[in-house]
Amino acid sequence: xxxxxxxGPAPSSRGLHSAAMVGxxxxxxxxxxxxxxxxxDVYALHTKSWTWRKVxxxxxxxxxPRAGSCAAALSDxxxxxxxxxxxxxxxxxxKPRADLWALDLSSATWTxxxxxxxxxxxxxxxxxxxxxxxxxxxxxSLSTTSSIPSPIVDRFLLHGGWHPFQITxxxxxxxxxxx
Numbered sequence: 001x002x003x004x005x006x007x008g009p010a011p012s013s014r015g016l017h018s019a020a021m022v023g024x025x026x027x028x029x030x031x032x033x034x035x036x037x038x039x040x041d042v043y044a045l046h047t048k049s050w051t052w053r054k055v056x057x058x059x060x061x062x063x064x065p066r067a068g069s070c071a072a073a074l075s076d077x078x079x080x081x082x083x084x085x086x087x088x089x090x091x092x093x094x095k096p097r098a099d100l101w102a103l104d105l106s107s108a109t110w111t112x113x114x115x116x117x118x119x120x121x122x123x124x125x126x127x128x129x130x131x132x133x134x135x136x137x138x139x140x141s142l143s144t145t146s147s148i149p150s151p152i153v154d155r156f157l158l159h160g161g162w163h164p165f166q167i168t169x170x171x172x173x174x175x176x177x178x179x
Contacts, residue, residue, distance in 0.1 A: 008052035011043040016067035018085070022105060023077035024048055027055070029103075030066050030085065038065035038088055042080070042103060055108055062110035063101045068132030070161075074154045074177065075138075078105050081113070081156075081177070086132035086164055094164040096130035100175070113177065128173050134161030139174070151178040 011017075017031025025044040032038045040058040045051070058065060069085030080103040086094040098116035103109070116130050128134075139155040156175040162168040 004050060006045060006050045006052055009043075009054050010045075010052040011041065012039075014039070018069040018071035018082060020071040020073045020080055021047075022073040022080050025105070027071070027073070027080045027103075027105065029071055029080070029082050030063070030069055032067040036088065038067050040065040042108075044105065055105060056103070056110075059110065062103075063099065064097070066097060066132070068161075069097075070134050070136035070158070072136045072138050072156055074102070074179065075152065076179070079103065080105060081136075083114075083136055083158065083175075084128075084131050084134050084161060094132070096132050096161075096163045098128050098130040102177075128158060128171065129163070129169065131161030131163055131169055134169070135159045136175075153178050 011028055012033060014031035014033050017028050019026055019028045025046050028043045030038065030040050040063055042055040044053050044055050063082060064087045066085035066087045069082050071080060071082045073080055081100065083100040084097055086096045089095050099112060100114035102111045102113055137157045139157055154177045158173040158175055160169050
């Protein structure tokens with residue numbers, strides 16, 4: 001193993017960030033510094049030129065600052081998806097999340113695909129229970145061979161994670177995103 005020199009505006013030192021390859025870029029979201037301050041910025045490292053670029057700072061209409069999220073890429077080579085993670089509350093506790101966001105790298109625009117709110121009975125009707133440190137892995141993309149245009153379906157597996165210091169999950173979900 002060797003250290004790879006890079007250039008451009010790199011992200012600050014951090015841990016518990018999430019990352020995924022989107023085309024030729026390694027896209028990095030969020031994380032926390034050594035004092036526990038969390039962020040929601042996004043950087044991309046072009047792996048042919050080894051040049052960093054800042055994609056987006058934290059924005060009000062995007063995900064909250066968090067650590068321990070999971071990430072993957074859609075098959076279009078321009079969309080980064082991020083889910084779960086834990087955000088720090090004002091009392092210092094960690095609040096796990098179950099929301100799902102998509103970032104279009106060409107426009108630097110976040111879109112919320114799934115909210116993590118539960119219904120009146122306290123159960124989660126669509127989303128997995130809030131968690132951080134889960135795994136999000138791409139499965140195969142589906143399309144039909146019909147002459148009628150149909151959406152492409154990107155499929156992902158979400159597994160495990162934990163609600164900090166309360167419960168560890170062993171469940172598995174299949175996420176399908178139609179586009």
